Amino acid sequence: MDATASTLKSDYPWIQFPLIISAAMYPMSCPSLALAVSKAGGLGFITGGLNAADLKKNLEQSAELIHQVQPPMSFENGTLPIGVGFLLFGNKLDEVVPLVQEHKPAAVWLFAAHQIAEYATWAKAMREATDGKTKIWVQVGTSVDALEVAKICEPDALVVQGADAGGHGLQRSAGLMSLFPEVSDSLKADGLGHIQLFAAGGIAEGRGTLAALALGANGVVMGTRFLAAKEALIPTGYQDAVVRVKSGATATVRAGLFDNLRGPNIWPKGYDGRGIVNETYVDAEAGMPLDENSRLYAEALDGRLQQYPESGQSATGTGRLTMWAGSGVGLVDRVMPAAEIVEHTRREVKEMVGRLGSKCLE
Numbered sequence: 146m147d148a149t150a151s152t153l154k155s156d157y158p159w160i161q162f163p164l165i166i167s168a169a170m171y172p173m174s175c176p177s178l179a180l181a182v183s184k185a186g187g188l189g190f191i192t193g194g195l196n197a198a199d200l201k202k203n204l205e206q207s208a209e210l211i212h213q214v215q216p217p218m219s220f221e222n223g224t225l226p227i228g229v230g231f232l233l234f235g236n237k238l239d240e241v242v243p244l245v246q247e248h249k250p251a252a253v254w255l256f257a258a259h260q261i262a263e264y265a266t267w268a269k270a271m272r273e274a275t276d277g278k279t280k281i282w283v284q285v286g287t288s289v290d291a292l293e294v295a296k297i298c299e300p301d302a303l304v305v306q307g308a309d310a311g312g313h314g315l316q317r318s319a320g321l322m323s324l325f326p327e328v329s330d331s332l333k334a335d336g337l338g339h340i341q342l343f344a345a346g347g348i349a350e351g352r353g354t355l356a357a358l359a360l361g362a363n364g365v366v367m368g369t370r371f372l373a374a375k376e377a378l379i380p381t382g383y384q385d386a387v388v389r390v391k392s393g394a395t396a397t398v399r400a401g402l403f404d405n406l407r408g409p410n411i412w413p414k415g416y417d418g419r420g421i422v423n424e425t426y427v428d429a430e431a432g433m434p435l436d437e438n439s440r441l442y443a444e445a446l447d448g449r450l451q452q453y454p455e456s457g458q459s460a461t462g463t464g465r466l467t468m469w470a471g472s473g474v475g476l477v478d479r480v481m482p483a484a485e486i487v488e489h490t491r492r493e494v495k496e497m498v499g500r501l502g503s504k505c506l507e
């Protein structure tokens with residue numbers, strides 16, 4: 146086991162390699178999803194929600210579920226064997242710190258700060274509140290941000306998010322194939338090669354996982370794949386669409402439209418999000434003005450179209466409501482229990498490593 150793997154094993158004693166992480170996704174990453182992933186030897190993140198009340202509920206529910214696990218999971222330092230993801234613009238630090246201090250998740254995952262310096266403030270507060278027991282992760286999308294975050298906030302881990310990722314990310318982004326090694330090289334060149342690096346964006350099964358490991362990742366994050374987990378907190382129609390969509394390249398798109406539709410965009414400058422191409426997007430491309438599109442969107446959210454299932458969808462099944470998903474969605478063809486997703490992916494990687502051997506050099 147190399148030094149990073151043994152650090153990981155001591156920070157998160159229940160994990161198995163290759164390490165599969167379920168992304169913090171608001172609002173889908175619920176306690177039962179995160180715990181199922183950790184129980185299967187991965188690391189599951191719950192969402193911190195968009196206010197302290199959401200976080201309190203999710204942490205209390207997680208703690209309750211974790212204490213029911215038999216045989217008990219090994220987490221000797223008193224942390225919960227799950228992480229919590231925070232959208233910095235959506236949470237107030239002074240409200241969430243006491244909850245993190247009380248429950249001590251194994252890790253906090255920070256994302257979407259208005260200014261990079263905010264990550265340092267959050268990291269310091271979380272470390273002090275938990276005596277350093279809760280590890281600090283930050284999700285970044287460029288090597289410049291990775292280096293700056295690494296220097297000012299000394300995170301335990303960086304999640305390197307490529308352009309294929311579902312949900313929000315940087316408008317100006319690149320695919321993992323070039324982004325990941327660039328981040329890794331720039332950290333090493335600055336003496337920061339000890340920071341754990343995880344790859345996110347477009348990874349939905351064993352092949353993507355193995356490719357990310359070959360790029361140097363210490364583990365992989367999957368978001369879109371876990372939208373089709375049995376435990377995910379997701380409307381049925383949305384989950385059906387994730388399973389049904391076949392072409393990640395043409396059926397998903399990165400756009401600011403999905404946020405702009407909802408009124409004032411609450412995301413920090415420079416972010417947009419990848420979602421499934423829907424009627425809203427097609428109409429906008431055909432020239433529908435934003436106010437008309439927003440009106441139709443609000444109507445779809447309203448009353449009888451409240452839910453994604455059936456009623457929210459058109460004959461083509463894409464509807465007007467936003468369904469965040471990454472380009473890996475084309476690889477997701479069934480709903481599975483989260484534990485099976487983790488175990489199946491790990492097994493695929495092991496089988497492929499055995500099969501590849503020296504074959505890749507022939």
Ligand SMILES: Cc1cc2nc3c(=O)[nH]c(=O)nc-3n(C[C@H](O)[C@H](O)[C@H](O)COP(=O)(O)O)c2cc1C
Pocket residue numbers: 168169170171172173192230231232255256284306309310311312313345346347348366367368369370372469470471472473
């Ligand atoms: C539905 C959805 C919601 C997401 N919500 C969040 C979030 O609340 N916080 C966050 O840091 N990332 C969020 N993300 C991005 C993930 O952290 C991660 O970068 C992404 O899912 C990885 O790419 P993949 O979807 O191709 O696996 C979300 C992604 C999706 C698909």
